[in-house]
């Protein structure tokens with residue numbers, strides 16, 4: 001049994017789509033990044049790589065590589081799933097949280113869980129996604145950015 005933790009932050013800017021958990025959320029701002037800046041999927045990937053003690057996403061998908069410019073993070077998640085399989089592990093469950101003052105994530109949470117589970121080829125019940133504000137405190141509270149944390153547990157196949 002192996003556990004991993006992941007954390008990511010992206011800045012909210014104008015003229016970018018807000019993509020979280022593979023779902024495009026209508027909002028006046030989106031997350032900035034070299035990739036599609038899917039903060040939740042990045043935290044989940046780091047928790048899975050962490051459980052394998054393989055390092056972090058920057059090691060495998062460097063932000064200096066134009067191959068990853070505006071990349072769909074779900075494609076990267078698929079690659080991380082293949083690492084888990086190759087190392088002889090399977091996912092027990094993932095739990096995660098999105099920390100955002102706005103917009104409301106609740107209407108999109110189940111779609112995120114379904115998309116993530118599909119890509120990882122696991123049951124939706126194995127994917128937890130939650131959301132919280134920070135009661136207007138800190139950078140998330142000032143709506144300057146959104147952060148996300150994730151934990152994952154892997155078992156030997």
Ligand SMILES: Nc1ccn([C@@H]2O[C@H](COP(=O)(O)O)[C@@H](O)[C@H]2O)c(=O)n1
Nearest residue numbers: 100101102103104105106131132133134
């Ligand atoms: N961006 C967000 C933040 C929160 N939620 C949901 O609202 C509930 C209350 O949030 P508090 O930060 O005031 O505790 C929270 O439990 C989430 O269900 C949300 O959907 N989107």
Ligand SMILES: C[C@@]1(CO)OP(=O)(O)OP(=O)(O)OC[C@H]1O
Nearest residue numbers: 033034035057058061062063068
């Ligand atoms: C996936 C990558 C690829 O450039 O996405 P970024 O948008 O740069 O996001 P970040 O979480 O800062 O770093 C991870 C990168 O590897």
